[in-house]
Amino acid sequence: MTSVTHSPLRPLDPDGVGLFEAIVATVREPLLALDSHLDIRLANRAFHEFFGAAADRVEGANLFEIGDGLWDIPPLLALLEQVVSSRTPFEDYAVEAMRPGVGTRSLLLNARLLDMDGHAFILLALEDVTERDGLERLVSERTAELEAFNYSVSHDLRAPLRALNGFSRALIEDCSDELSDEGQRYLGLIRSNANQMGALIDGLLAFSRLGRQGMVRGPVDVRRVVGEVVRELEPELEDRTVEIVLGDLPPVDADPVLLRQVYANLIGNALKFTRGTASARIEVGSRIVGGERVWSVGDNGVGFDMAFAGKLFQTFQRLHRSDDYEGTGIGLALVRLIVQRHGGEISADAVEGRGATFSFTLPEERE
Numbered sequence: 085m086t087s088v089t090h091s092p093l094r095p096l097d098p099d100g101v102g103l104f105e106a107i108v109a110t111v112r113e114p115l116l117a118l119d120s121h122l123d124i125r126l127a128n129r130a131f132h133e134f135f136g137a138a139a140d141r142v143e144g145a146n147l148f149e150i151g152d153g154l155w156d157i158p159p160l161l162a163l164l165e166q167v168v169s170s171r172t173p174f175e176d177y178a179v180e181a182m183r184p185g186v187g188t189r190s191l192l193l194n195a196r197l198l199d200m201d202g203h204a205f206i207l208l209a210l211e212d213v214t215e216r217d218g219l220e221r222l223v224s225e226r227t228a229e230l231e232a233f234n235y236s237v238s239h240d241l242r243a244p245l246r247a248l249n250g251f252s253r254a255l256i257e258d259c260s261d262e263l264s265d266e267g268q269r270y271l272g273l274i275r276s277n278a279n280q281m282g283a284l285i286d287g288l289l290a291f292s293r294l295g296r297q298g299m300v301r302g303p304v305d306v307r308r309v310v311g312e313v314v315r316e317l318e319p320e321l322e323d324r325t326v327e328i329v330l331g332d333l334p335p336v337d338a339d340p341v342l343l344r345q346v347y348a349n350l351i352g353n354a355l356k357f358t359r360g361t362a363s364a365r366i367e368v369g370s371r372i373v374g375g376e377r378v379w380s381v382g383d384n385g386v387g388f389d390m391a392f393a394g395k396l397f398q399t400f401q402r403l404h405r406s407d408d409y410e411g412t413g414i415g416l417a418l419v420r421l422i423v424q425r426h427g428g429e430i431s432a433d434a435v436e437g438r439g440a441t442f443s444f445t446l447p448e449e450r451e
Contacts, residue, residue: 114210120168122147122161125205134210135181147208154181164195167206171197190214241285249278299339299425306379307333309340310368313347320355324364331369336377338446342422349415350381350442357440358385382441387434396432419444 114131116124127142135151148156157179166172173196181191192211197204252274260268307330314328351366358364361384370379397420423430427447434440
């Protein structure tokens with residue numbers, strides 16, 4: 085077996101590291117203290133219990149000689165060498181380990197070089213993530229099933245809705261002379277609600293498709309995307325006084341189709357909720373906060389009560405009456421999902437009667 089050949093670390097001295105030993109002993113996760121040759125100088129009780137190994141068989145032995153070859157992994161050896169030679173820690177190195185009487189477990193290893201009272205050693209921590217990984221797989225499977233069910237139900241609702249809409253339109257066009265004013269009003273309400281239901285179904289389908297749709301990230305010209313969205317929304321600007329101000333909008337790494345949907349929803353909402361504002365103003369830009377770029381869309385419209393902000397990004401939740409402002413309650417839920425799929429977060433800040441600002445982050449994709 086090949087061991088690390090760098091300058092030896094001073095061995096642990098019980099008189100100098102008593103505090104360290106006490107801390108290690110109380111940690112519930114398995115921990116090892118290694119010297120430069122990867123010999124085990126200290127192992128806590130959690131390690132002994134996890135692997136069913138007696139202390140006299142572990143302490144003093146080389147890491148790569150215990151556990152029936154469990155640790156004899158060349159990439160792991162290389163990482164531990166870097167810890168010693170360049171003090172480069174590593175995190176979340178995944179291994180599979182056989183736990184006596186339990187079975188195979190998924191572990192994450194973390195290591196770094198520590199100095200205490202003139203003594204240097206490698207601290208190697210083990211985390212059992214078997215249950216977490218299993219739970220994540222279960223959640224993923226259930227989410228996929230729910231998305232498929234949502235898509236199927238939404239798709240199947242289209243046929244009867246089309247029939248309802250079609251026949252009510254035929255009644256209005258072909259039989260309007262035979263209907264009283266009240267009857268025509270009822271048919272108008274039927275068609276209006278059918279159209280609203282159609283919009284809800286479209287939103288559900290979009291939401292379920294987004295959950296299954298892959299992302300293609302790349303450089304995006306945000307200013308161009310925003311400009312295109314504004315041009316598409318020009319019919320909303322007719323007979324209105326609206327100032328749209330574009331601030332700092334540098335390129336960003338994102339999915340261009342999904343990012344366009346974010347801005348279409350946020351700018352569309354800003355136009356909708358400034359409809360009653362004599363001189364509407366919408367600001368689209370970004371700023372650096374705590375070293376991170378934060379993108380935003382703000383307006384001086386009706387705003388909302390921040391006491392209900394927690395419901396804002398939930399599906400089918402609306403903070404304004406549908407009679408006053410049309411919508412399905414799905415748009416902001418879609419925006420939140422898109423931002424989260426980019427690894428970012430979204431929030432809102434508002435004052436009733438003075439407007440609202442939506443802010444979100446788009447972290448760079450990690451290799």
